[in-house]
Amino acid sequence: MVTKPREVFLLSALILQTLASFAGAARPQLAWRASGVTIGLKADAQPGTKFVKYCGEHADEICNLPGLNGVPHVRMRAGYITVSEISNRQLWYLVADREEESNDLQRAGPGDASSSSNVNGDVSGAAAGDAGYDRPQPRSEVAPVILWLTGGPGCSSLDAFIYEHGPFKFSYAASTATTANGGDAQAEAGEVAGDGVEGADKLSRQLQQRQRAVLLERNPHSWTKVATIIYVDSPAGAGMSYSGRPEVDYHTNDEYTIADLVAFLGGLTERYPELATAPFFLAGESYGGVFVPLLAQELLRVNRNRRADGEEPLVNLQGYSVGNPVTDDVVDGNAQLFFAADMGYVDPPSWRRMRAACDDMFWNATRDTECWDAQGVVKDDLWDLNWYDVLDPCSKPDDDDDAVMGNKVAKSGNSTGGGGRRQRQVSELERRFYWPFSARMGYPSPQGTASAVEGQAHTEAAGAGRRGGRQLWGPWLRHVVPCMDRRIALDWLNRAEVRAALRAAPLSVIGEWQPCSDVLYYRLDTMNLVPLHEDLVRQGLRALVYSGDHDMVVPHTGTRKWVYDKANLGSTDGPLRPWMLNGQIAGFTARFNAGAGFRFATVKGAGHMVPQSKPLQALHLLRTFISNQDL
Numbered sequence: 001m002v003t004k005p006r007e008v009f010l011l012s013a014l015i016l017q018t019l020a021s022f023a024g025a026a027r028p029q030l031a032w033r034a035s036g037v038t039i040g041l042k043a044d045a046q047p048g049t050k051f052v053k054y055c056g057e058h059a060d061e062i063c064n065l066p067g068l069n070g071v072p073h074v075r076m077r078a079g080y081i082t083v084s085e086i087s088n089r090q091l092w093y094l095v096a097d098r099e100e101e102s103n104d105l106q107r108a109g110p111g112d113a114s115s116s117s118n119v120n121g122d123v124s125g126a127a128a129g130d131a132g133y134d135r136p137q138p139r140s141e142v143a144p145v146i147l148w149l150t151g152g153p154g155c156s157s158l159d160a161f162i163y164e165h166g167p168f169k170f171s172y173a174a175s176t177a178t179t180a181n182g183g184d185a186q187a188e189a190g191e192v193a194g195d196g197v198e199g200a201d202k203l204s205r206q207l208q209q210r211q212r213a214v215l216l217e218r219n220p221h222s223w224t225k226v227a228t229i230i231y232v233d234s235p236a237g238a239g240m241s242y243s244g245r246p247e248v249d250y251h252t253n254d255e256y257t258i259a260d261l262v263a264f265l266g267g268l269t270e271r272y273p274e275l276a277t278a279p280f281f282l283a284g285e286s287y288g289g290v291f292v293p294l295l296a297q298e299l300l301r302v303n304r305n306r307r308a309d310g311e312e313p314l315v316n317l318q319g320y321s322v323g324n325p326v327t328d329d330v331v332d333g334n335a336q337l338f339f340a341a342d343m344g345y346v347d348p349p350s351w352r353r354m355r356a357a358c359d360d361m362f363w364n365a366t367r368d369t370e371c372w373d374a375q376g377v378v379k380d381d382l383w384d385l386n387w388y389d390v391l392d393p394c395s396k397p398d399d400d401d402d403a404v405m406g407n408k409v410a411k412s413g414n415s416t417g418g419g420g421r422r423q424r425q426v427s428e429l430e431r432r433f434y435w436p437f438s439a440r441m442g443y444p445s446p447q448g449t450a451s452a453v454e455g456q457a458h459t460e461a462a463g464a465g466r467r468g469g470r471q472l473w474g475p476w477l478r479h480v481v482p483c484m485d486r487r488i489a490l491d492w493l494n495r496a497e498v499r500a501a502l503r504a505a506p507l508s509v510i511g512e513w514q515p516c517s518d519v520l521y522y523r524l525d526t527m528n529l530v531p532l533h534e535d536l537v538r539q540g541l542r543a544l545v546y547s548g549d550h551d552m553v554v555p556h557t558g559t560r561k562w563v564y565d566k567a568n569l570g571s572t573d574g575p576l577r578p579w580m581l582n583g584q585i586a587g588f589t590a591r592f593n594a595g596a597g598f599r600f601a602t603v604k605g606a607g608h609m610v611p612q613s614k615p616l617q618a619l620h621l622l623r624t625f626i627s628n629q630d631l
């Protein structure tokens with residue numbers, strides 16, 4: 001995901017998960033001795049528990065997940081790959097195998113979400129007649145593999161695992177207004193704030209809430225229905241990944257990040273050789289729009305060199321996919337305000353004046369110009385909008401929520417994880433910066449109003465031999481994703497038993513998990529990915545570029561503009577046309593014919609994180625892309 005420099009939480013408007021039906025679901029009963037070592041399966045094994053037979057044979061297999069009743073229905077392996085011995089730089093991964101789809105029909109029951117509606121109220125599964133899903137299929141062919149890269153830079157792939165397309169749906173086991181994936185922010189915040197109890201009671205109740213059980217159930221729209229998914233936290237300093245030399249390694253950029261990912265894939269395929277030969281795809285969203293093409297290019301280069309040396313390719317790369325991708329600073333950066341104006345969010349006379357003052361170049365406005373000031377007014381007005389999904393509410397932690405969500409450093413007794421995790425106050429200056437495009441311009445300047453920390457970062461980076469030049473995006477990474485509620489993830493991933501289950505380092509070693517890194521200084525050094533897309537498809541990679549059409553961070557209008565007006569991707573298979581799902585228009589698409597083909601698709605009603613807002617549509621897109629079918 002792309003992040004804005006602001007700490008505000010949002011609860012997306014999501015449905016209430018019927019916990020009753022969940023509780024009624026039959027699950028295999030298991031007894032555990034030491035985690036993942038000995039497993040006893042109680043009598044009549046449920047369908048889909050084939051995994052149990054081998055679960056626990058290897059130390060990296062995840063056989064229990066706190067909050068899940070029974071064994072996972074997919075095989076998952078997790079751990080660290082060392083990408084630098086000298087630094088002890090470690091990238092954390094989780095490999096979730098493709099599901100045994102033939103079991104899905106047998107499993108479908110009250111507890112399975114195939115009989116419930118998803119967050120958009122779409123009826124999923126057989127009820128909606130989306131034939132093809134969950135139909136028993138021969139699975140003799142090798143499962144394709146997808147490496148998933150969340151954006152940021154510095155955001156954790158575990159965020160996507162929990163909120164987007166992982167094998168499980170997460171919810172709080174609460175008796176009150178708590179819901180799957182967060183529920184209604186306003187209702188919940190109101191409930192907490194408005195109950196009139198005294199402060200101390202309130203706090204203790206909040207602390208109790210923080211301990212609420214997190215429940216995991218099967219995600220009917222998991223991408224593991226289609227492929228084996230590799231989740232990796234990258235670069236070191238993001239998510240569960242870390243370095244033994246933070247003062248050096250936490251100053252990084254696109255180039256270092258990609259080099260580490262190549263080293264990571266070397267280590268991972270050595271550990272799991274089957275991943276090297278399977279059809280391999282890269283996928284990501286947001287700033288992943290930078291990582292994915294850069295990594296694809298590098299993998300093609302590495303494979304060429306290996307072939308020249310008579311070696312097997314590192315991975316069998318077939319294609320890549322990016323959603324709401326950061327691609328072109330100028331086009332994407334200008335698109336935000338055009339989107340806002342076209343949605344009716346900007347006063348028309350002001351918009352006219354602003355366009356004239358800026359000459360339609362909003363993204364790189366110079367400070368203290370008329371263009372800059374005019375943008376400031378508009379952005380102030382839109383501060384309370386959820387840019388990630390303009391249809392969703394913006395969750396804003398009040399003081400109470402802050403007590404609930406904010407400062408867990410005190411709890412763990414270790415503040416080395418990056419200092420204050422409480423909500424920062426939003427400064428006037430921050431309001432003027434809209435991640436990530438102004439970031440690339442070097443705002444805020446280290447000499448100016450930015451913190452001393454960032455200036456120090458420059459010095460450190462220079463001392464550490466990192467390339468100088470463009471601005472490091474330092475303390476501005478110290479945030480959570482604005483407007484988005486990430487409480488379940490913050491709760492669950494910072495529990496000792498969850499860390500152990502995920503083979504992730506404990507709090508005492510790497511501090512708290514955060515959705516986006518609060519320790520990285522990142523230099524954004526790739527401004528335009530358009531030529532790379534042109535090149536990659538011509539080198540034989542199949543591409544899917546999709547956009548949730550209600551995202552204002554990387555708006556679909558900007559993506560459409562570079563795809564149609566800037567990139568040379570050959571002719572299309574026809575005009576931009578609707579694509580359908582369950583008899584409804586799910587979005588619009590066209591396929592460009594250059595090389596192995598480049599599909600552009602919008603997803604109607606989706607925000608920045610498409611699989612979170614439209615999971616069924618996202619899975620359908622992925623399925624057709626991976627199997628190279630028409631949409």
Ligand SMILES: *[C@@H]1O[C@H](CO)[C@@H](O)[C@H](O)[C@H]1NC(C)=O
Binds near residue numbers: 361365366
């Ligand atoms: C902003 O970017 C545009 C397009 O690249 C360029 O023509 C213009 O000179 C830049 N303006 C400033 C103030 O840097």
Ligand SMILES: *[C@@H]1O[C@H](CO)[C@@H](O)[C@H](O)[C@H]1NC(C)=O
Binds near residue numbers: 413415509510511
């Ligand atoms: C805090 O974390 C650091 C590593 O970041 C570790 O060296 C230290 O021992 C930890 N302190 C406590 C009290 O756990």
